Amino acid sequence: MTTMMRERMLLGLALVMLAAGAVLPMMHQVAAGSVVRWIAVVLLCGFAMGRRSLTPWIFVAMVAGAEIGFDAPGFAVQLRVLSDIFLRLIKTIVAPLILATLITGIAGHGDMKSVGRMAWKSLVYFEVITTLALVIGLVAIRVTQAGVGLSVPIAAGATGLAAPPVQHWQDFILHTFPENIVKAIYEGQILQVSVFAVFFGIALALLPESKRAPVLRLTESLSEVMFGFTNLVMYFAPVAVGAALAYTVGQMGAGVLVNLGKLVLTYYGALIALAVLVMLPVMLLFRIPVLGFVRAVAEPASIAFATSASEAGLPRAMEAMEAFGVPRKVVAFVIPAGYSFNMDGAAVYLTLASMFVVQAAGMHLSLGAQIGMVLMLMLASKGVSGVPRATLMVLMAAAASLQLPPEPIFVILGIDAVMDMGRSTANLVGNCLASAVVARWEGTFGMELPSAVVVEGMAE
Structure with a gap:
């Protein structure tokens, strides 16, 4: 029997055991169901041992984490510290990685025209895709009418989450420019770090070669070190992913998947x-290999899904896209910019959740008012970062602007963690796709070999 056949048999048997373990509790065989599911986890470990990639181990960790949350919720909620450690390590990587790669990409090539082309092409793509995402969210909730019939009392002067101040376009534009680069790095302001890196890279590119070369070598070395740092941190990813799911299921219970289903x-x-x-x-229009892209984003997407933070998968996503064929200068420019301008999952969520609030409150919005809501949310979605649950705060601001009652939003809080998993994954995948589209649009897709550090990291 070949190794591939043995792995497929283990995977198939594990999936059958998982299905059986899910059915047994319905037959009042709770203990037997738990045993069968743990046998499935062991079989999945055997399958993962034969693979060199971390992706199978992340999948195993997600299953094991969910099982720990079901069987031992008290213990599971204590595992959050492991996922928090991982997120902290990731946050130390993101800003230096973006800073170094973006400066190197701009100053290393010295072609300011290419930077300008990437900027306008990225913005055009971002706006088109974000608008389509907003429309899809609006159409989906109008079709299912998920909020209709949900009786939520609207109390005058009710207290709860305070809606943050409504953000105007002037505030957003001002917020894109850092007043202190150290503060921007400390607060994880990706767009501000990117703006600083763009100006720094342009200034560096305009210097004579003798002045530019030492700084350029430093940023090139720093970017390689940060990719190596990412490779080390990723070894901890399966543990962190399992802990994150264990905490979520242990804290909220299996009912979290049923409530407001x-x-x-x-x-x-x-x-x-x-x-x-x-x-x-x-992907078809820009001739991007579909299966190759899916394989490239599988690992960072699974990290974003389990941690509910698209930022957690960002370093690995940048490596994956470079290994996929997107030049580093495109990756370093497009993906960070997308974290403020191209949050596809957040865009779908904002129109869907806003209309859910309207339906739950028994209100009616005309078609013109709904179009106005989409336009307003198009701006509001630009302020969403890769931080877990940040979109909920934008929803509060949007509700205040649209004069919607806040009570139905409090209902969404109970399932926001479940929705945030998909939201973070869609945000990350959308930005990875944007980098591939811009690279193909620029005619540079597959034209540069990834660095040795990236190849080594993706092979693990």
Whole structure:
């Protein structure tokens, strides 16, 4: 029996055991179901041992983490510290990685025209895709009417989460420019770090070669070190992913997947529609290998899904896209910019959740008002970062601007963690696709070999 056949048999048997373990509790065989599911986890470990990639281990960790959350919720909630450690390590990587790669990409090539082309092409792509994502969210909730019939009392003067101040376009533009680069790095302001890196890279490119070379060598070395740092941190990813899911299931229980299930199914259905109706045609239009892209984003997407933070998968996503064939200068420019301008999952969520609030409150918005809401959310979605649950705060601001009652939003809080998993994954995948599209648009896709550090990291 070949190794591949043995691995497939282990995987198939493990999936059958998982299905059986899910059915047994319905037959009042709770203990037997738990044993069968743990046997499936062991079989999945055997399958993962035969693979060199971390992706199978991340999948195993997700299954094991969910099982720990079901069987031992008290212990599971204590595992959050492991996922928090991983997120802290990732946050130390993101800003230096973006700073070094973006400066190197701009100053190393010295072609300011190419930077300008990437900028306008990225913005055009971002706006088109974000608008389509907003429309898909609006259509999905209008079709399912998930909020209709949900009786939520609207109390005058009710207290709860305070809606943050409504952000105007002047505030957003001002917020893109850093007042202190150290503060921007400390607060994880990706767009501000990117703006600083762009200006720094342009200034460096304009210097004579003798002055530019030492700084350029430093940034090139720093980017290689940060990719190496990422490779080391990724060894901890399966543990962190398992801990994150264990905490989520242990804290909220299995009911988290049932509570307000219609809204959750509507959202994930809308994300599937986004992938099939928007992302897939884009890949075909720009001749991007579909299966190759799926394989490239599988690992960072699984990290983003389990941690509910697209930022957690960003370093690995940058490596994956470079290994996929996107030049580093494109990766370093497009993906960080996308974290403020191209949050596809957040865009779908914002229109869907806003209309859910309207339906739950028994209100009615005219078609013109709904179009106005989409335009307003197009701006509001630009302020969403890769931080877990940040979109919920934008929803509060949007509700205040649209004069919607806040009470239905409090209902969404109970399932926001489940929706945030898909939201973070769609955000990350959308930005990875944007980098590949811009590279193909520029005619540079597959024209540069990835660095040895990236190749080594992706082979592990």
